[in-house]
Amino acid sequence: MEFKELLMARYATKKFDGTIVDDDKIDQLFDMIRYAPSALNLQPWKVKVVTDVETKKKLSAAAMEQPQINTCSHLLVFCADTDLSGKAQKITKLMNKVGVPEENLKQFTDVMNMFLSNYDNKTGITEAQYNVFIAAITAIYAAKSLGIDSCPMQGFNAEAYSEILDIPESIVPTIIVPIGYPADKQMPKLRFEKEEIFF
Numbered sequence: 001m002e003f004k005e006l007l008m009a010r011y012a013t014k015k016f017d018g019t020i021v022d023d024d025k026i027d028q029l030f031d032m033i034r035y036a037p038s039a040l041n042l043q044p045w046k047v048k049v050v051t052d053v054e055t056k057k058k059l060s061a062a063a064m065e066q067p068q069i070n071t072c073s074h075l076l077v078f079c080a081d082t083d084l085s086g087k088a089q090k091i092t093k094l095m096n097k098v099g100v101p102e103e104n105l106k107q108f109t110d111v112m113n114m115f116l117s118n119y120d121n122k123t124g125i126t127e128a129q130y131n132v133f134i135a136a137i138t139a140i141y142a143a144k145s146l147g148i149d150s151c152p153m154q155g156f157n158a159e160a161y162s163e164i165l166d167i168p169e170s171i172v173p174t175i176i177v178p179i180g181y182p183a184d185k186q187m188p189k190l191r192f193e194k195e196e197i198f199f
Protein backbone atom coordinates (compact mmCIF):
# COMPACT_ATOMS: atom_id res chain seq x y z
CA MET A 1 0.00 0.00 0.00
CA GLU A 2 1.26 3.47 -0.89
CA PHE A 3 1.63 5.69 2.19
CA LYS A 4 -1.19 8.01 1.06
CA GLU A 5 -3.50 5.02 0.75
CA LEU A 6 -2.49 3.82 4.22
CA LEU A 7 -3.04 7.30 5.64
CA MET A 8 -6.57 7.51 4.24
CA ALA A 9 -7.53 3.92 5.13
CA ARG A 10 -6.43 4.07 8.77
CA TYR A 11 -9.08 5.27 11.14
CA ALA A 12 -9.79 5.31 14.86
CA THR A 13 -11.63 2.02 15.21
CA LYS A 14 -14.41 2.27 17.79
CA LYS A 15 -15.17 -1.42 18.12
CA PHE A 16 -13.32 -4.62 17.22
CA ASP A 17 -14.81 -8.02 16.33
CA GLY A 18 -12.79 -9.96 18.92
CA THR A 19 -10.73 -11.95 16.39
CA ILE A 20 -7.22 -12.62 17.69
CA VAL A 21 -4.40 -11.34 15.48
CA ASP A 22 -2.00 -14.19 14.78
CA ASP A 23 1.39 -14.32 16.47
CA ASP A 24 3.37 -13.87 13.28
CA LYS A 25 1.66 -10.56 12.51
CA ILE A 26 2.06 -9.41 16.10
CA ASP A 27 5.76 -10.22 15.87
CA GLN A 28 6.09 -8.20 12.64
CA LEU A 29 4.21 -5.31 14.24
CA PHE A 30 6.39 -5.27 17.36
CA ASP A 31 9.47 -5.38 15.20
CA MET A 32 8.33 -2.31 13.22
CA ILE A 33 7.42 -0.30 16.32
CA ARG A 34 11.07 -0.57 17.44
CA TYR A 35 12.08 1.58 14.50
CA ALA A 36 10.15 4.66 15.64
CA PRO A 37 12.38 7.73 15.87
CA SER A 38 13.20 9.34 19.22
CA ALA A 39 15.22 12.29 20.51
CA LEU A 40 18.89 11.28 20.65
CA ASN A 41 17.70 7.77 19.87
CA LEU A 42 16.94 7.25 23.57
CA GLN A 43 13.87 5.13 22.83
CA PRO A 44 12.36 5.96 26.22
CA TRP A 45 9.42 3.60 25.96
CA LYS A 46 8.03 0.33 27.22
CA VAL A 47 4.90 -1.29 25.89
CA LYS A 48 2.76 -3.51 28.09
CA VAL A 49 0.85 -6.06 26.04
CA VAL A 50 -2.51 -7.16 27.41
CA THR A 51 -4.57 -10.03 26.01
CA ASP A 52 -6.13 -11.49 29.14
CA VAL A 53 -9.93 -11.06 29.09
CA GLU A 54 -10.34 -10.43 32.81
CA THR A 55 -7.55 -7.85 32.86
CA LYS A 56 -9.08 -6.13 29.85
CA LYS A 57 -12.39 -5.90 31.73
CA LYS A 58 -10.67 -4.06 34.58
CA LEU A 59 -8.83 -1.81 32.13
CA SER A 60 -12.05 -1.06 30.29
CA ALA A 61 -13.62 0.21 33.51
CA ALA A 62 -10.61 2.53 33.88
CA ALA A 63 -11.14 3.82 30.31
CA MET A 64 -14.74 4.99 30.55
CA GLU A 65 -15.93 1.59 29.29
CA GLN A 66 -14.90 2.53 25.77
CA PRO A 67 -15.75 -0.56 23.69
CA GLN A 68 -12.31 -0.89 22.08
CA ILE A 69 -10.71 -2.26 25.25
CA ASN A 70 -12.88 -5.35 25.70
CA THR A 71 -13.24 -6.14 22.02
CA CYS A 72 -9.65 -5.75 20.79
CA SER A 73 -7.24 -8.59 20.15
CA HIS A 74 -4.25 -7.03 21.93
CA LEU A 75 -4.19 -3.89 24.02
CA LEU A 76 -0.85 -2.08 23.81
CA VAL A 77 -0.20 0.22 26.74
CA PHE A 78 2.54 2.60 25.61
CA CYS A 79 4.49 3.83 28.62
CA ALA A 80 7.18 6.42 29.12
CA ASP A 81 10.37 4.98 30.61
CA THR A 82 11.60 7.89 32.68
CA ASP A 83 15.10 6.52 33.20
CA LEU A 84 16.61 8.75 30.51
CA SER A 85 20.16 8.39 31.88
CA GLY A 86 19.87 4.61 31.81
CA LYS A 87 18.71 4.78 28.20
CA ALA A 88 21.60 7.13 27.39
CA GLN A 89 24.10 4.65 28.80
CA LYS A 90 22.50 1.84 26.87
CA ILE A 91 22.54 3.59 23.50
CA THR A 92 26.13 4.79 24.03
CA LYS A 93 27.17 1.19 24.73
CA LEU A 94 25.42 0.07 21.55
CA MET A 95 27.14 2.79 19.54
CA ASN A 96 30.47 1.64 20.95
CA LYS A 97 29.67 -1.94 20.06
CA VAL A 98 28.91 -1.16 16.40
CA GLY A 99 32.17 0.80 16.14
CA VAL A 100 31.03 4.43 15.98
CA PRO A 101 34.30 6.44 15.77
CA GLU A 102 35.58 7.86 19.07
CA GLU A 103 35.24 11.46 17.85
CA ASN A 104 31.56 11.05 16.86
CA LEU A 105 30.86 9.23 20.09
CA LYS A 106 32.35 12.11 22.09
CA GLN A 107 30.28 14.64 20.16
CA PHE A 108 27.20 12.57 20.82
CA THR A 109 27.84 12.17 24.54
CA ASP A 110 28.51 15.91 24.90
CA VAL A 111 25.14 16.72 23.30
CA MET A 112 23.53 13.96 25.35
CA ASN A 113 24.88 15.32 28.63
CA MET A 114 23.68 18.82 27.76
CA PHE A 115 20.29 17.40 26.82
CA LEU A 116 19.99 15.36 30.01
CA SER A 117 20.98 18.31 32.21
CA ASN A 118 17.81 20.08 31.03
CA TYR A 119 15.60 17.56 32.76
CA ASP A 120 14.53 16.94 36.29
CA ASN A 121 12.15 14.14 37.31
CA LYS A 122 9.09 16.00 36.11
CA THR A 123 10.32 17.37 32.79
CA GLY A 124 12.04 14.04 32.12
CA ILE A 125 8.64 12.35 32.12
CA THR A 126 7.26 14.91 29.67
CA GLU A 127 10.22 14.47 27.34
CA ALA A 128 9.84 10.68 27.44
CA GLN A 129 6.11 11.01 26.80
CA TYR A 130 6.62 13.12 23.64
CA ASN A 131 8.64 10.25 22.27
CA VAL A 132 6.12 7.65 23.36
CA PHE A 133 3.49 9.39 21.23
CA ILE A 134 5.74 8.96 18.21
CA ALA A 135 6.07 5.23 18.93
CA ALA A 136 2.30 4.90 19.29
CA ILE A 137 1.64 6.71 16.02
CA THR A 138 4.24 4.53 14.32
CA ALA A 139 2.30 1.55 15.69
CA ILE A 140 -1.04 2.57 14.18
CA TYR A 141 0.41 2.94 10.69
CA ALA A 142 2.57 -0.17 10.98
CA ALA A 143 -0.53 -2.09 12.09
CA LYS A 144 -2.56 -0.81 9.15
CA SER A 145 0.21 -1.86 6.76
CA LEU A 146 -0.29 -5.40 8.10
CA GLY A 147 -4.08 -5.21 7.69
CA ILE A 148 -4.67 -4.60 11.41
CA ASP A 149 -6.89 -1.79 12.68
CA SER A 150 -6.33 0.26 15.80
CA CYS A 151 -7.23 3.32 17.82
CA PRO A 152 -4.83 5.63 19.66
CA MET A 153 -6.49 6.49 22.98
CA GLN A 154 -5.82 8.88 25.80
CA GLY A 155 -9.20 8.47 27.44
CA PHE A 156 -7.98 6.27 30.27
CA ASN A 157 -6.87 6.65 33.84
CA ALA A 158 -3.09 6.22 33.83
CA GLU A 159 -2.82 5.73 37.60
CA ALA A 160 -5.47 3.01 37.57
CA TYR A 161 -3.67 1.32 34.65
CA SER A 162 -0.40 1.31 36.62
CA GLU A 163 -2.16 -0.28 39.55
CA ILE A 164 -4.08 -2.91 37.58
CA LEU A 165 -1.01 -3.88 35.54
CA ASP A 166 1.42 -3.59 38.45
CA ILE A 167 3.64 -1.19 36.53
CA PRO A 168 6.49 0.41 38.54
CA GLU A 169 6.46 4.16 39.21
CA SER A 170 9.30 4.91 36.78
CA ILE A 171 7.24 3.56 33.87
CA VAL A 172 4.31 5.87 33.08
CA PRO A 173 1.31 4.72 30.99
CA THR A 174 0.89 7.46 28.38
CA ILE A 175 -1.27 6.33 25.48
CA ILE A 176 -3.05 3.07 24.77
CA VAL A 177 -3.48 1.41 21.38
CA PRO A 178 -5.99 -1.43 21.09
CA ILE A 179 -5.51 -3.40 17.89
CA GLY A 180 -7.56 -6.00 16.03
CA TYR A 181 -10.11 -6.39 13.27
CA PRO A 182 -12.97 -3.90 13.09
CA ALA A 183 -16.64 -4.34 13.88
CA ASP A 184 -17.42 -0.81 12.75
CA LYS A 185 -17.05 1.17 9.54
CA GLN A 186 -14.75 4.05 8.74
CA MET A 187 -16.41 7.47 8.85
CA PRO A 188 -15.49 10.24 6.38
CA LYS A 189 -12.30 12.05 7.39
CA LEU A 190 -12.89 15.56 8.73
CA ARG A 191 -9.79 17.68 8.47
CA PHE A 192 -9.03 21.40 8.33
CA GLU A 193 -7.93 22.90 5.02
CA LYS A 194 -4.25 23.25 4.15
CA GLU A 195 -4.58 27.06 4.17
CA GLU A 196 -5.57 26.96 7.82
CA ILE A 197 -2.57 24.89 8.80
CA PHE A 198 0.43 25.99 6.80
CA PHE A 199 1.57 29.59 7.13
Ligand SMILES: Cc1cc2nc3c(=O)[nH]c(=O)nc-3n(C[C@H](O)[C@H](O)[C@H](O)COP(=O)(O)O)c2cc1C
Nearest residue numbers: 010011012013014066151152153154155156175189
Ligand atom coordinates in the same frame (compact mmCIF):
# COMPACT_ATOMS: atom_id res chain seq x y z
C1 LIG B 1 -3.76 11.46 21.41
C2 LIG B 1 -5.05 10.85 20.94
C3 LIG B 1 -5.99 10.46 21.87
C4 LIG B 1 -7.18 9.84 21.45
N1 LIG B 1 -8.06 9.34 22.40
C5 LIG B 1 -9.16 8.64 21.97
C6 LIG B 1 -10.00 7.99 22.91
O1 LIG B 1 -9.77 8.01 24.12
N2 LIG B 1 -11.07 7.33 22.43
C7 LIG B 1 -11.36 7.24 21.08
O2 LIG B 1 -12.34 6.60 20.71
N3 LIG B 1 -10.55 7.84 20.18
C8 LIG B 1 -9.48 8.54 20.58
N4 LIG B 1 -8.63 9.11 19.66
C9 LIG B 1 -8.95 9.01 18.22
C10 LIG B 1 -9.38 10.35 17.63
O3 LIG B 1 -10.67 10.69 18.08
C11 LIG B 1 -9.31 10.25 16.09
O4 LIG B 1 -7.98 9.98 15.71
C12 LIG B 1 -9.78 11.55 15.41
O5 LIG B 1 -11.13 11.77 15.67
C13 LIG B 1 -9.57 11.48 13.88
O6 LIG B 1 -10.24 10.39 13.34
P1 LIG B 1 -9.47 9.27 12.50
O7 LIG B 1 -8.33 8.79 13.35
O8 LIG B 1 -10.50 8.17 12.32
O9 LIG B 1 -9.02 9.86 11.22
C14 LIG B 1 -7.45 9.72 20.06
C15 LIG B 1 -6.48 10.13 19.13
C16 LIG B 1 -5.29 10.67 19.55
C17 LIG B 1 -4.26 11.04 18.52
